[in-house]
Amino acid sequence: MHVKRKLEVPRPLVRLGKEFRAAGHELYLVGGFVRDSLSARKDAQPDVDATTDARPEEFKPLLSRRARGLWDVGERFGTIGAFVGEFAVEVTTYRSDLYTAGSRHPEVTFGETLEDDLARRDFTINAVAADAVTGEVHDPFEGLKDLESGVIRAVGDPLLRMRDDPLRMLRAVRFETTLSTREKPFAMTADLEDAIRENADWLSSISAERIREEFEKILLSENVSRGVRTLVRLGLMPYVVPEFMETVSVEQDAEFHHKDVFEHTLLVVESVEADPVLRKAAFFHDIGKPRTLGFEHRCTYCGAKSVQKTSDEGECPECGGRTLPKKVHFYGHENVGAHIARRAMKRLAYPKDETEAVVHLVSNHMRPMSYAMARDPWSDSAVRRFVRDTYLARGERVLVTVDDLMKLARADITGSAPRRRNVAVESWRSLKERVDEVRAQDAVEKLASPLDGNELMRGFDRPPGPWIRAVKDYLEGEVVEGRLAKDDKETAWSLARAFVEKNEATGDGRP
Known part of the structure; x- marks a missing residue:
């Protein structure tokens, strides 16, 4: 990764910088826009954070002269936003934030210098500023060096930085996940990881909405499996979706799956397209398995079969003889998983329609498998019912179609045992062809x-x-x-x- 040493500032932002300078104030661009622009990332967003020595009442008139659509809901925290050209710009007075234990609201103190403002930021790669007029870079904490080396390092003492705002623990995972590429992986420093492990419980003081936003960015990233794995490894997942921790090391029937529930889920999430509903449906699709885990036993004396909760030797309910486990079962896990998904998404304050869409997919994700397991081929009417039952709409808004379920099913096949995968793929293709045929005849969903x-x-x-x-x-x-x-x-x-x-x-x- 080649990191630039000077930012090429877009003209609308240069004009805004000159407006501030003419009034005797500084204006520096900071945050993700600067980080991504200096590292020449192709997915840099047109959202710009800026910081200034001016107080909100001083720079609000300056901003309005070069901007449109002013929004000032964060004015009491020193932030006012507006559209400047094609950029959504939020300008914030130099400040410092402090979260106290048990509080979800930071204590805000306005600062006097750029250096003080950068010192309160989370990671060195985000503590880089560029003059809005000249593009000159200010890098007091060697963030450019870390950006070039692929290092996520806290500004100053990592323990204090995480306690300033516990959401930074999730942000660290998000940056490590979203910034990493095959050519340039990013990794947290050891002391930062230690600080996160020690302070994981501080996430309980952060609002569900803020946690949801970070979790969503991790789920939609190209390195989603790495992100989810890190959330589990650093002890953060219990404060995001605690039920997911139950999937770790839960064995599955080797005939169908070559990995445990946790590893299988990571494969499915990574394999499905980066759509918000599909990624969450993949994340939750097998979350009900640990609570429905059962073992099919067979009696060594009378041969009777029974389902028991343990893989240890058991007692036959028919004759009292010794039983041995033969297969692993998760009967009804899709319904249990749908219930868990609904509860978890409600906790994270997801919109109702999005929750319903994910729950619908989770509860139906075994339907394509029933096609593969059927003794007799499905009739056309059975395929029509499948298409119709999969469809979910709220008024004029379509939430889920059979196409979404088939995408989830195809990703699920990726996590199948190798010897079953080819058969599963052929079954999926057969069902897809049947679905396309009946839909060509009529708009079944309608x-x-x-x-x-x-x-x-x-x-x-x-x-x-x-x-x-x-x-x-x-x-x-x-x-x-x-x-x-x-x-x-x-x-x-x-x-x-x-x-x-x-x-x-x-x-x-x-x-």
Whole structure:
């Protein structure tokens, strides 16, 4: 990696720097924009952090002259943002932050010099500033050297830097993960890793939203498996998704998987595309296995099979004879995993729709496997049901389609045992072809009851209630099965009346 020694400042930012200088104030570019620009990263973002000696009330007018769309929600912390040309710029007064134990809000003190401001930053590679007018680089902590060497080093005492803001522990993992490339891997210093291990429990003082943002960046990185592994190794995962720790060293049936649940999950997460929903679905897809772990035993005397919780010798429930473990089972792990995913994502304050999408994929991720394990080929109606059941929408917003589930299933195959992988891939291809065939014939996801709620209320002269959903679900099922045309209202009415009469006669609580 070649690191530049002077920043080529974009013209809109130069003009902003001159505006500050004319008013007698300094303006320096800092943070990720400077770091990534100096290292010539291709994915450098148009978000720019800047710092100044001016107080918010002094630089707010200066910023507004060269910017648009001013936002000042962080003004009491010394930060005001605006769009300058194509750049989203946030300007902050020189300051220092301090988090006290048990508090989620930093004590903010405005500083006087650039050096003091850089000294309070987390890592040396982020403690580099560039003059907004000239591009001259200020590097008091040799951050450029560490950037060139691939080192994540704390500014000053790592123990104090982590305690200043415990989120920095997650940021260290994120930087190590996202900055690393095949040609230039990044790694934390030993004293920084030690400080993180000693202070991991301080993450409990950080808001769920801030933790979520860092975790999301790690999950979407090219080196996601390394990032997740580091979260576990440094003791941070218990404060992000504690349930994930249960997957470590949980053995699986060697016939289907050649790695334990933890290692298998890392393979799947790394293999699926970097989509927010898919990456989280891959992360959670087998998280229910440890809680559903069971061993199929066979009695050495009568041959009876039983499922037990231990891989040790057991007692046959049929004859009391000695049993030996033969296979590992995780019955219902997809449903348990979906429950864990919902709870974990709620804790991390993920949006409801995103949570529902991930939960839906986790709960359905074994469906493609059931196709492979079926004794008889699926009928076209079974494939249509598969496509329809996989589809998830909220109003006009589509959250999940069968394409998403098939991508997750393909990544899951990557973690299969080598001797099973080819068979699994062929099964996946066969199912994909069948899915494409039925979708070419009709928009299966859009299939619905020929009769809507208003029509049913008028036709049966009844008020709104749960009975409408029961009838519509039944009619929709008939459409998916191919026994009812999607626009055949006459047959739909006949079927609806028969359905209502039958269920009223059985007295099961439905219409």
